[in-house]
Amino acid sequence: MTDRHVFTDTTAVLAVRDLRKSFGALVATDDVTLDVKRGELHALIGPNGAGKSTLITQICGELTPDAGRVLFEGDDVTQVPAYARARLGLGRTFQITQLCPDFTALENIILSIEAQHGGSFDMLSNPRRNAVNGKAARDWLALVGLTERGDIRVSALAHGERRQIEIAVALARQPKILLLDEPMAGMGPEESVSMIGLLKSLKRRYAILLVEHDMDAVFALADRVSVLVYGRVIFTGTVDEVRNHPDVRAAYLGEEKAC
């Protein structure tokens, strides 16, 4: 939102260096090196089982890598736990929606706003009745186009709406980078179109690492694309480069068509 998020600033918000993780004989992350620059939308694609989600969980700190480093704004955060990485400004959504199902959409966003106060143990005031919170939460809700749905419990919302709420929740925490794990998963064509529109509106304002299966979405949104196959980044380049790269076509795009 501020000037320092403009794309011309080329410093990396997130840098992954030689990251490695194996489960027994399976190497899920094989010397992955990756950058997400300020204001950049970097897409990560790859066939099922390529290790995309494993990589994301290591970036956000839920899983510790065997080797390599994760740098956030130049600082090594490899040993920093997930909650502390979130406090530094790493926001994320999940492949399988993670929201509080018994809370309303607004309460979920208020939780995210309140989470900025870290470890405060306020046991007296009700954050739902805080006018500043309420206004801010409704603004985030409006941003994802769900103004009317704020007072409905998340468990009663449609799948596509939950995916949008999840993005509002991630944004309300005021992150510096967004890790979006297949935001279009399970969505119908119309919902996908509106999600692409939403992500377009977020582009440039945040650094975004987008894991996505939907090729149309990736080609419409991404500045750069990294292709992950068997845990290894086989190519990183612009959308056009990726589209025309023979190895990528063989390894991924061809396979995608076969499915």
Added chain:
Amino acid sequence: MRIQFKFVAIALGLLLFVVVPFAADMSGEPSLLSLATRILIYAIAAVSLDLILGYGALVSFGHAMFFGLGGYTVGIIAYHTASGEPLFGWSGSNAALIVWPLALLICAVFAAVVGALCLKTSNVQFIMITLAFAQMVFFILVSLQTYGGDDGLLLEQRNQLPFLDLSRPRAFYFLCLALLVAWTSMCVSVVNSRFGLVLQALRQSERRAVNLGIRPLPFRLAAFVISAVGTGLAGVLWANYARFVTPDMAAWSKSGEFIAIVVLGGLGTLFGPIAGTAVFIALEQLLSSWTEHWMIVMGPILTLVALIGRRGMAGHLFGGRND
């Protein structure tokens, strides 16, 4: 509509508790007051347990340890005060304003240590480790020969408060009622606060909460300690009510009884467990006057409530959680 209905139900419940002593007088049944006092004391424990069980999904199968600890603190201090043997160089005291806060402080410190260890685990492991700690407390109490061991400890008199003669059943009853109201109000405030929001978020999706920057342990531990202090308060009141403490106060079956009461009343409703306590203890009284095998009837009732829905009585009346 529902909110109004709930408000009316709570007001009616409170009114009912207020008129009990007068009803007991008029009907010439003093045992009614005694029964209602027991309900109030257990309700404080049930509300406390609901705070972590219903809102935090922390199934503590050892909460009776705090009930026992609160009770034994009162009992042991009373023993030393009466016998004149100093306790760690202290001659003891009968003043409730000294003994009770001390008992609650002991519960809080003990809960902080036990909770920090137990909360390293979750789910079934958490249930088992809280049970293990409670059994430890139980057997320590049994082994205290000075304080009666298995047989427990009799108290000569209740603790004393200025301006209120606790030896009068009615005064003691109204003190218990006031404490239940105050404690429940505090728990409602905690649940609706920022702290409560986070605690409930951790129950619903720990991953979401962690990835918003929330560290689970401090919140869960604080809730565990608050819950333990409430249960300890119930233990303190029980020791004063019965003027008798036994290791059974900390028995695993007592922990189970607390859980059954909360489930019966409705998880995560705070007011539900109060109603649950009233029904449970009244049923226990009624059934045990018919047969000593009263659990044969109580068991199926509890099973039915658990099967029909985890929302309990409050859930069926008011519809769902009080989130």
